[in-house]
C-alpha cells in the first residue's frame with residue numbers, strides 16, 4: 092500500500108473531545124455493575140417493572156432476600172412502610188421474632204456475592220427494635236453457598252429509633268456465590284433498611300464507590316467526555332419513570348430509587364454526583380442528558396408534561412447546571428458542596444433530549460429548554476438531538492434553534508457503516524455540528540469492529556462537522572444483557588474487552604490534532620481480488636477444475652478455485668490495471684468431455700471498481 096500524506100496542508104482540526112463514552116444503566120451497567128454495592132435490593136424498594144424484565148422475574152420488596160431461622164428461632168419476615176427512614180425510601184424489612192435463637196435475613200447479592208480471601212468489606216445498615224427482649228445485637232456473617240463462614244462482625248446497641256451502624260468484615264475465603272446474613276439472638280420486632288456491603292478495594296478506595304477494574308477499563312480508553320445517564324432511561328417509560336437527577340443526589344439513604352425500563356431497579360447509588368466525579372477523575376467533559384418532558388417514544392403510549400407545567404422541567408435543567416457549576420452559597424451548589432465537592436465541576440455542555448420522535452410534543456417543548464439555558468448560561472454549549480437514524484426534520488429543528496450540535500444515533504449492519512463512510516463529506520457546514528452519541532454495527536465479529544473503524548476514518552476526515560462520537564452501549568453484564576453487542580462485557584470477576592473496544596481505544600489513544608489529506612494506493616502485488624467465471628460447455632453437469640491459471644503471466648494457486656455446476660469461482664490476486672490477460676488450462680468433466688483439458692487465453696478489460704472480474708468462457 093502506498094500512502095501519500097500532505098503534511099503541509101492539514102484540512103481540518105480534530106476536536107479534543109472526538110472520542111468519549113456513553114454510559115447508560117442498561118445491561119446492569121450500574122447496580123450489579125459499575126456501582127460496587129454487593130447487596131441487591133438493599134432498601135427493599137423493588138417492585139414490578141411493567142413486564143420489562145426479559146427474564147420475566149417477579150420483582151417485589153423482598154427480592155433477593157430470604158428469611159433465616161437458626162438455633163430454634165421462629166420469625167415472620169414482612170415489609171413495612173410505617174415510620175420509614177426517609178419519605179424517598181418508604182419500605183423496610185420487619186422481622187417479628189416469636190422464638191429467639193438466630194433469626195434474620197439473608198441476601199443473595201447479584202447472582203451471589205463475590206467474596207475474596209483476604210479482602211475487607213464495609214458493612215452498614217439502618218436498624219431499630221420494638222417490644223424487644225434479650226441482646227439488642229446483630230450478628231453479621233458472610234458465607235459461601237454451602238454455609239461455610241467467610242467472615243463475621245457484630246453490631247450492638249440497637250435502640251428504638253432508626254440509627255445507622257457501620258462496621259468492617261474481613262473475608263477468609265473466596266466465592267462467587269457468597270451470601271450475607273444479618274441475624275439477632277433477641278426477640279421482638281426488628282426493623283432493617285439500607286443493608287449494604289461494599290468491597291474496600293474500590294476505584295480510588297472511595298467508600299461506597301465504583302468497581303476499580305471497570306473504571307480502569309474505561310480509563311484505558313482515554314475518553315474525553317461522558318454522555319449520561321441515558322438513552323431511553325433519561326425519558327423513561329411514561330413520565331413517572333423519567334430520570335429525575337434530583338432523586339439521585341444527597342445521602343444514599345435519602346435518594347429515590349426508580350425502576351428501569353430495561354427491566355430492573357436503580358438504587359441511584361451511582362447518581363449525578365458520582366457521574367460528575369467520574370468525569371473529573373478520568374478527565375472527561377460531563378455531558379448530562381436532560382429529559383424534555385416527553386416520555387420515550389419507542390414505548391407507547393407516549394406521555395408529555397402539559398405545556399402549562401413545563402416550567403418545572405425547565406427549572407430542573409437549570410438547577411442541574413447550578414448543581415454542577417453554581418457557587419457554594421447557591422441552593423444546588425450547596426448540595427454539591429455538602430457532598431464533598433465545593434469546587435464546581437466545570438460543566439461546558441448540556442444535552443437536551445434523546446432520540447425524539449418528530450412530533451408536536453417534542454417540537455413545542457425543546458425550544459423552551461434552549462431559550463432558558465441560553466438566557467441563563469450563554470456560554471454553555473447546547474447539544475440537541477436529531478434522533479435514531481438521522482431524522483432529518485428534527486435536524487432542521489436543531490438548525491433552526493441554532494444548537495451547538497445535534498446528537499444522532501445508529502445501530503446498523505457493518506455493510507451500512509462501510510457504505511456510509513463518506514456520509515459527512517458532503518454535509519452542510521452551515522448547520523449544527525454532529526455528535527454521534529450512540530452507534531454500533533450489529534453483530535459481534537471482527538468485521539463489525541473493522542466497519543466501525545472504517546466509519547471513524549470518515550468522521551476524522553470531517554472532524555470540522557463531527558466533533559464527538561461514542562459507541563453504545565458501553566457495558567453488558569455477561570448474564571443479564573438486554574442489548575447486544577456491547578463494548579465491554581463483565582461479570583463479577585471478569586472484564587472482557589470486545590474487538591470494538593480495541594477500535595475505540597486505538598482511535599482515541601492515537602487521535603491527531605489535525606487531519607492531513609491523503610491518498611492510499613494499493614500496489615499490484617498485494618491486492619486481493621475475486622474472479623468469477625462461468626463455463627458454457629453444453630451441460631449443467633460440467634464440472635470444471637482449474638488446472639493452471641496465470642494472470643498477466645503470474646501463476647495463481649489453482650486450489651483457491653472451486654467449481655459449482657457449470658461455473659467456477661476463485662480468489663486470487665486483484666490487479667489494479669485495467670487490461671488483464673488470463674491464460675491457463677481447465678479440466679472439464681461431463682458426458683462429452685470426460686477429463687479433457689482445455690487450454691484458454693483471454694484478455695479482460697476492467698471498466699470500473701475494484702471488485703474483481705467476471706470472466707465468461709464459452710464454446
Ligand code: AHR
Pocket residue numbers: 115117321322323324445446479500529563564574
Ligand atoms: O443504547 C441503547 C438504547 O438505544 C438507548 O437507550 C437509546 O437511546 C437507543 O435507542
